[in-house]
Amino acid sequence: MSLKVLKFGGSSIGDADALRRAAAIVRAELPGGGLVVVSALRGTTDRLLEACAAAGRGDLPSAQAILGALRSRHEDLARELGHLEEVRPEWEPLFERLDQLLTGMAMLGEATPRGRDGALAIGETLSAHLAAGHFGGEFHEVRDVMKTDARFGKARPQLGAIRHAAAPWREALSKGALWVTQGFLGSTPDGVTTTLGRGGSDTSATLLGEALDADEVQIWTDVDGVLTADPSLVREARPISQMSLGEAEALSAFGAKVLHADSLAPGGRAGFRLVVANTLRPGASRTEILPVPPLRPAGAVTSVAYKEGIYLLRFPASAGLEPPMEAARSLEEAGALRFGLISSPAGTLLAVRPETHPAAEVLGALAASGVICEAGWAVVALVGEGLRADPVAALRHLAALGHEPVGGLLTGSSTVSIAFLVPESRLGDLIPRLHDRCVDGLLPSKDRAGQR
Numbered sequence: 516m517s518l519k520v521l522k523f524g525g526s527s528i529g530d531a532d533a534l535r536r537a538a539a540i541v542r543a544e545l546p547g548g549g550l551v552v553v554s555a556l557r558g559t560t561d562r563l564l565e566a567c568a569a570a571g572r573g574d575l576p577s578a579q580a581i582l583g584a585l586r587s588r589h590e591d592l593a594r595e596l597g598h599l600e601e602v603r604p605e606w607e608p609l610f611e612r613l614d615q616l617l618t619g620m621a622m623l624g625e626a627t628p629r630g631r632d633g634a635l636a637i638g639e640t641l642s643a644h645l646a647a648g649h650f651g652g653e654f655h656e657v658r659d660v661m662k663t664d665a666r667f668g669k670a671r672p673q674l675g676a677i678r679h680a681a682a683p684w685r686e687a688l689s690k691g692a693l694w695v696t697q698g699f700l701g702s703t704p705d706g707v708t709t710t711l712g713r714g715g716s717d718t719s720a721t722l723l724g725e726a727l728d729a730d731e732v733q734i735w736t737d738v739d740g741v742l743t744a745d746p747s748l749v750r751e752a753r754p755i756s757q758m759s760l761g762e763a764e765a766l767s768a769f770g771a772k773v774l775h776a777d778s779l780a781p782g783g784r785a786g787f788r789l790v791v792a793n794t795l796r797p798g799a800s801r802t803e804i805l806p807v808p809p810l811r812p813a814g815a816v817t818s819v820a821y822k823e824g825i826y827l828l829r830f831p832a833s834a835g836l837e838p839p840m841e842a843a844r845s846l847e848e849a850g851a852l853r854f855g856l857i858s859s860p861a862g863t864l865l866a867v868r869p870e871t872h873p874a875a876e877v878l879g880a881l882a883a884s885g886v887i888c889e890a891g892w893a894v895v896a897l898v899g900e901g902l903r904a905d906p907v908a909a910l911r912h913l914a915a916l917g918h919e920p921v922g923g924l925l926t927g928s929s930t931v932s933i934a935f936l937v938p939e940s941r942l943g944d945l946i947p948r949l950h951d952r953c954v955d956g957l958l959p960s961k962d963r964a965g966q967r
């Protein structure tokens with residue numbers, strides 16, 4: 516029997532209408548059972564983090580005010596859907612536990628990563644009980660199977676242990692059960708709660724898909740799949756009906772927001788189909804991400820991605836390789852993303868995006884020590900399986916840049932993308948032009964039509 520895993524994010528279950536839409540999707544997609552993974556209701560994780568921060572400052576009244584507001588919102592929603600009495604016995608101990616955790620943090624004057632994960636877990640668990648009630652499924656605790664290490668806040672999944680623990684799930688689900696579980700959460704070998712990092716519930720869904728030998732994992736979100744470009748810059752951007760995992764990986768590395776990079780690895784290992792679809796328009800186009808690349812014309816670009824906020828660090832050739840390598844290392848340790856480290860006899864260029872406050876501080880210290888550090892750059896990537904067959908096409912596409920001040924070419928191990936640095940201020944003009952030239956001109960007519 517074929518098994519599907521469906522995942523609904525916070526915005527897909529944020530209110531009663533959204534939950535009703537999600538229930539209709541579950542009925543349509545899982546008539547013979549399957550697994551549904553949900554994250555916390557929209558905004559809940561942010562509110563819980565605020566409550567932890569307040570408690571950690573010793574401000575228990577503010578923390579409890581947030582808890583009170585979260586409780587009313589959840590209870591109002593459950594009442595509106597007619598499930599309040601059903602979930603109350605599950606929810607009461609969760610609210611109590613949250614109150615205890617916040618009280619403990621306030622007493623210690625510290626919200627530890629471990630305590631924070633414990634508090635965040637309550638958001639996902641509240642919504643999973645409600646979703647189970649509303650979808651007519653059975654709640655099962657994800658922490659029983661999602662085994663991780665103890666890196667609180669960004670725990671690493673332990674694949675062997677997950678697969679082993681998932682055996683009873685495989686058994687029940689293969690017999691047609693409909694189960695609902697939490698995204699984002701895991702547990703250490705000792706059973707202490709962890710989280711997989713912000714936005715981690717996509718990764719939960721694909722890891723569970725892998726452990727359960729699923730045929731398909733569907734990520735339900737609020738866009739019509741993966742698009743050929745950012746629609747806020749390119750009016751003609753449209754959904755890509757099929758793409759390869761390699762394309763999806765390159766896109767998420769270079770800025771596309773729709774899929775979390777960590778969520779793609781399980782599909783590569785397990786070979787299931789990964790689908791991105793729109794909860795608001797379930798009948799509209801969706802993107803299928805396939806382990807075997809779809810056929811593309813040589814040279815064709817599937818999508819144009821970009822990321823702003825890049826800093827270029829320039830090191831003279833006389834400095835040698837050690838200082839730029841050391842800078843890259845300390846920036847990454849502080850949470851920066853590295854987009855390129857290019858060295859030639861003429862010097863070394865390091866392209867990074869700070870992402871975190873500590874990384875911004877490291878950057879400031881490097882600038883203060885005399886490293887040339889330019890803000891205001893962006894990385895632009897052309898991504899497509901077609902580039903594998905005709906790498907020179909990528910260079911022809913670059914001709915579309917005309918007289919743009921390109922800061923550097925970034926190559927990597929991926930042969931399905933070419934990326935380069937341009938000033939941020941050029942994006943608004945450049946991205947539509949590149950899309951028009953590289954994507955519109957070359958996509959096969961099937962994908963051109965986009966909508967099904």
Ligand code: ASP
Nearest residue numbers: 554560699713714715716
């Ligand atoms: N609720 C978590 C977050 O907001 C996980 C997720 O949404 O994927 O980060």
Ligand code: MG
Nearest residue numbers: 524525714717
């Ligand atoms: Mg998400």
